[in-house]
Amino acid sequence: MKRKNMWKKIISFGLIALLSVFALTGCTSSETTTANKEGDAKQSEGQASESTLDKIKKRGKLVVGVKYDLNLFGLKNPQTGEVEGFDIDIAKGLAKKILGDENKIELKEVTSKTRIPMLNNGEIDAIIATMTITEERKKEVDFSDVYFMAGQSLLVKKDSKINSVKDVNKKGITVLTAKGSTSAQNIRAKAPEATVLEFENYAEAFTALKAGQGDALTTDNALLFGMAKQDPNFRVVDETFSEEPYGIAVRKGDKELLNVINEYLKEIKANGEYDKIYEKWIGEKPKQ
Ligand code: GLU
Numbered sequence: 362m363k364r365k366n367m368w369k370k371i372i373s374f375g376l377i378a379l380l381s382v383f384a385l386t387g388c389t390s391s392e393t394t395t396a397n398k399e400g401d402a403k404q405s406e407g408q409a410s411e412s413t414l415d416k417i418k419k420r421g422k423l424v425v426g427v428k429y430d431l432n433l434f435g436l437k438n439p440q441t442g443e444v445e446g447f448d449i450d451i452a453k454g455l456a457k458k459i460l461g462d463e464n465k466i467e468l469k470e471v472t473s474k475t476r477i478p479m480l481n482n483g484e485i486d487a488i489i490a491t492m493t494i495t496e497e498r499k500k501e502v503d504f505s506d507v508y509f510m511a512g513q514s515l516l517v518k519k520d521s522k523i524n525s526v527k528d529v530n531k532k533g534i535t536v537l538t539a540k541g542s543t544s545a546q547n548i549r550a551k552a553p554e555a556t557v558l559e560f561e562n563y564a565e566a567f568t569a570l571k572a573g574q575g576d577a578l579t580t581d582n583a584l585l586f587g588m589a590k591q592d593p594n595f596r597v598v599d600e601t602f603s604e605e606p607y608g609i610a611v612r613k614g615d616k617e618l619l620n621v622i623n624e625y626l627k628e629i630k631a632n633g634e635y636d637k638i639y640e641k642w643i644g645e646k647p648k649q
Contacts, residue, residue, distance in 0.1 A: 413486050414459070414617040423456040426471035426485040430564035432587030433642045434491050437470075444468050447642040448489045451508060451609075454634065455489075458625040472562045474541030477501050480612055487611050487618065491584060493543045494608040503615060504608035505622045508635075511581035512601025513547050516570065516588055519596050521577070526602045529577055530554045537566040537575040544580040547603045563588075570595070581605045583643065 417423050427448050428435035434446040453463035469485050476488045480502060491511075494504045515536070517523045529536050530552035538544045540559045548557055558575060560566040567588055570578045577598075578585070585597045609626075611618050629635040639647045 412617045413612065413615050414621060417459060417486055417618075421460060422465050422467055423452070423459055424467045424469060424484070424486045425452040425455075426476050426479055426488045426490055427452060427468050428472075428490045428563075429470040430562050431491060431584050432591050434584060434587065436587075447509070447638060448491065450638045450641070452487075452489045454629060454638075455487075455609075455622065455625050458628070459621060472541065473539045474561070476541075476610070480610060487609055487622070489609050491581065492607060492610055493581075493605040495543060498610070501613070502610040503613050503619055504610055505619060506626055507606040507608060508626055509583070509607040511583045511605040511607065513544055513579060513603040513605060514582040514585055514601050515598040516567075516578040516580075516585040516595050517576065517598060519594055521596075523577055524598055525600050526551045529579075534577075535575040537569050537578045538580055539563050539566055542580060543603070543605065548579045551602055567592075 427444060428446075429437040429444060431446065435444055435448045436446055437444045449468065452468065453466055456466040457463040469479070471479055471485070471488060471490050473490075473492075476490055476492065477498065479485050480488050488502070492498075493511075494507065498504070515523060515526065515529065523529055526548075528534075529548075531554050533556075534552075534554070535556045535558060536548055536552065537558050537560065538548060539562055545557060545559050548555070558566075558569070560569060563578075563580065563584065566578050566580075569575060571592065571594075578588070582597055582601055589595050589597050609622050611622070626635075629638075636646060639645075
């Protein structure tokens with residue numbers, strides 16, 4: 362009996378001692394390392410899986426890449442500092458859809474050349490900037506459904522003899538456009554005889570046209586109408602020679618955000634908001 366009791370005491374003392382060591386240190390050092398590693402892994406897993414939509418909601422602001430130099434689509438008003446246009450209204454509506462307030466938005470200037478790199482390096486959440494959906498671009502970004510339909514044309518002096526893309530497919534003719542645009546690719550294909558000069562953006566190309574550095578400026582008709590409105594010495598040729606369906610671009614695999622964008626586009630088309638924006642900037646109802 363005595364022996365049994367002694368053993369009992371020894372065992373329970375040993376157990377208490379062992380438990381207190383665990384309680385004080387938490388666990389052994391090797392266990393600590395493993396636990397931390399697991400924690401780190403979980404954390405980075407969490408960060409990696411945080412979608413762009415989650416990030417937008419967390420920061421309370423949608424960051425959109427837009428044009429600053431295209432009348433009617435995205436133009437910075439030098440008087441007010443405000444950026445205005447069709448794309449801007451679409452972007453603000455999207456901010457309202459996601460965050461409940463159209464002012465919870467930051468607009469960043471992109472050009473045709475910088476928009477994809479800026480999206481893919483995380484500077485912006487989405488591109489809403491007169492961007493045509495193409496197979497080539499689909500390799501780098503994902504596109505929403507079409508939200509505007511344009512076609513490429515030419516802007517020329519009022520008294521110019523140019524009335525078709527055929528008229529610029531000649532040696533000695535210079536056509537101006539912007540780098541990174543489908544306009545530059547299309548004009549080289551349609552008018553291989555012409556000299557094509559590419560500028561950083563459309564503001565520079567238009568300034569060059571006004572300065573007589575080219576016979577025509579080429580891009581989407583909707584954008585050329587905006588320029589002709591700014592300077593009545595120019596007219597838009599009554600012909601389009603490409604199809605330019607505009608899409609909102611997000612980073613590849615940003616499914617959640619893309620779904621919300623497509624849902625938003627469907628909603629505004631159904632509730633008349635899209636028609637309102639279209640009429641406000643284009644001056645007519647969208648063709649069905
Ligand atoms: N829509 C054409 C494009 O995506 C021309 C306008 C632009 O350069 O943004 O390239």
